[in-house]
Ligand code: C2E
């Protein structure tokens with residue numbers, strides 16, 4: 001028989017699998033070993049050569065440990081091992097997925113793939129030989145998941161410098177480093193007022209103001225997700241607050257826009273209102289004899305400066 005000529009590695013058919021992956025189903029064959037934890041899967045895999053190793057991930061706190069396991073196995077056990085990660089609940093960002101693949105996983109199965117699809121994907125990596133390069137030091141891979149430690153409002157020059165650094169960092173994926181958006185406030189609204197509505201939550205999301213526009217950089221956001229991200233960041237639809245927007249998402253475009261921004265003189269940078277920069281203070285409170293109560297106070301957005309929305 002032809003089959004007999006090819007000498008398979010002895011453990012090629014073995015599957016070492018976290019029990020959670022099968023959602024209560026029994027082992028699919030005598031080759032399957034179910035283990036209670038990722039730690040146990042890792043330990044069992046340390047002597048494997050060509051087996052299929054299946055981890056699970058349920059929350060983002062597990063990512064770093066898992067990355068270390070995958071990196072160790074791939075570096076020490078070689079390219080015939082088939083390493084699979086199944087996401088059991090939505091917990092991976094695109095950057096996390098890249099990290100796991102960069103550490104040597106063959107495939108990451110997303111949480112919304114049902115078990116049958118997951119099993120088909122596991123079949124699809126059988127006999128696959130891993131041939132991407134895995135750096136010796138995992139720190140290189142970990143550092144690329146959150147290269148920007150800044151969040152929120154930055155002075156114009158700090159903003160430009162930070163985005164420039166993202167664009168020139170060789171470890172980050174080309175044309176996948178983020179999206180930059182410039183927004184011009186609707187008539188009657190000043191840019192320093194508009195920026196008070198801009199509340200980025202995610203580390204790596206930064207903005208600045210100048211030349212009557214608000215410029216935002218969203219780390220690792222892809223152009224197709226821009227509206228999702230803006231909806232997280234602004235409490236109001238951006239179309240109501242801004243009359244015009246420009247978007248850059250390729251490295252080349254972003255870099256050239258940043259160069260132009262760096263040429264803008266400091267007198268054209270806009271200073272934010274004190275409430276944007278100062279610590280949060282509790283305003284208008286009074287003690288009514290039993291407890292503290294806030295006293296509502298009317299405010300208007302366009303003050304004194306002669307600009308009126310008609
Ligand atoms: P989603 O909320 O539907 O966001 C889809 C994609 O839009 C994200 O993919 C990301 O590229 C972009 N995006 C959304 N919001 C922001 C933002 O505030 N800043 C930036 N820079 N980009 C944003 P990603 O990162 O792969 O995340 C996939 C999904 O994972 C998200 O879908 C969300 O459901 C979940 N997720 C990711 N990070 C967090 C988190 O910190 N907390 C929570 N609760 N969920 C998260």
Ligand code: C2E
Pocket residue numbers: 060063091092093096145201202203232
């Ligand atoms: P962070 O990246 O600075 O995000 C801070 C908060 O921004 C998150 O708090 C969440 O409320 C919001 N946020 C950021 N991105 C998204 C998004 O895509 N969708 C939604 N719906 N919300 C978003 P949270 O969830 O309590 O997370 C706190 C920190 O935990 C995050 O700080 C991040 O360092 C880490 N984290 C959370 N989820 C993930 C994840 O899926 N992958 C990674 N690598 N880290 C995560």
